[in-house]
Amino acid sequence: MRLVFAGTPAVALPSLRALLDSPRHQVVAVVTRPDRPAGRGRHQRSSPVRELADERGLEVLAPARAGDPDFLARLGEIAPDCCPVVAYGALLPRPALGIPKHGWVNLHFSLLPAYRGAAPVQHAVLAGEDMTGASVFEIEPALDSGPVYGVLTERIRPTDTSGDLLDRLAVAGARLLEAVMDGIEDGTLQARPQPSDGVSLAPKLTVEDVRVDWSAPAAAVDRLVRAATPAPGAWTTFRDRRVKLGPVRPAPAGHPPLPPGRLAVPERGLVLVGTATTPVVLDEVRPEGKAPMPAADWIRGLRPGTDEAFA
Structure with missing residues (x-):
């Protein structure tokens, strides 16, 4: 399939690398957040996903908002079959969701419907959970509510920080995301609705x-x-x-x-x-x-x- 990958931080890199190296799929462009000031000098810094995309010679789309007309027009011209997403960091409006043939498919680091939101790993550690995982689901306008293509589980170790756990989930999740792309392409995988019970929210942790x-x-x-x-x-x-x-x-x-x-x-x-x-x-x-x-x-x-x- 022709893919446009959406992601921003380093946690998205294992998935982007897996899809770039896949013999079955072609990543034709990347969507990421715009460069932003960072460090003491407040110099403009590209996202880790953009840096990898630049190294591989990929087209990079970095709209201020995913609903920008120029971005939507260019995405329509590219005409991706599917847009896999890992930690992109911005809401996707309905016009964007309708462009790829197979939609936008998100790797989320929890066992949905638990811990919907921006900080699922942090909230799982904070709650003292023994087990978590990752889910790949089709993005809908509502927050992390779309039907699920596949899941994996991961034990939370007694000394795990959020960083430790997220590193493991990013690597395992990359394999899951690639497998889901394969299943979507050959028609052997169907997304199933999330259960209505067990929903919990994981908003970003503030200072x-x-x-x-x-x-x-x-x-x-x-x-x-x-x-x-x-x-x-x-x-x-x-x-x-x-x-x-x-x-x-x-x-x-x-x-x-x-x-x-x-x-x-x-x-x-x-x-x-x-x-x-x-x-x-x-x-x-x-x-x-x-x-x-x-x-x-x-x-x-x-x-x-x-x-x-x-x-």
């Missing part, structure tokens, strides 16, 4: 969503920090300055409870923080305006008092 509440149990603190890693990054404050936190882990057995947020260094190299239940070990921090560093080095330079705590 305020990932401020650590030290009065929560240790398990909830652990899940929040892992869910927010690598982005947007869980955080707290110390001496009225913001501190980002790397993943935490349960304190070794035998350490007594600490008041929520209270810091303790019971032995060299071990930094504990109190929660509503058992303390957690803090391994890495990123103080405001500084690079990430081991928590032991950070606290050694601050010499906190015995009653000082994260807030």
Whole structure:
């Protein structure tokens, strides 16, 4: 099939590479988000998908909105058979959905209808799920509600961050997406409607969503920090300055409870923080305006008092 691939961040690259290397399909163009300012210098930076497309000599379409008339006209001229999508990052209007013969087919990183929305992996980790997966479905105007072509499952490991889990799902999902394209082409695969029960939403996590509440149990603190890693990054404050936190882990057995947020260094190299239940070990921090560093080095330079705590 003639494909126009839509995607933006690095998580879309395994799928784009799989389709580019497929002997059965031809990726004739890529749709991605426009270049945007990034870094301290705020220089314009292309998306990872655009960079790969440029390397492969593909036509790149980067409309400000997917409903732009010029974009719709060019897509109509290309006349793709299907438009596979992975993390494109923009809503697709009805006029765009009607152009490809077999529609727009999205790889979504949850077992639909669970966790519809922009941050399914983060919400699965945050909720303490043991299992998640990926679904390939046909895009409809409603959010992530279209009929499903295929799914895969993936266990969530106890120490998984969202980044860890998403990396695995991106690789496995690329194989699933390619298989779905094969099935659509030869007519052996039919999409099935999603069940009406089990629907849940996974909106984007904001910075305020990932401020650590030290009065929560240790398990909830652990899940929040892992869910927010690598982005947007869980955080707290110390001496009225913001501190980002790397993943935490349960304190070794035998350490007594600490008041929520209270810091303790019971032995060299071990930094504990109190929660509503058992303390957690803090391994890495990123103080405001500084690079990430081991928590032991950070606290050694601050010499906190015995009653000082994260807030």
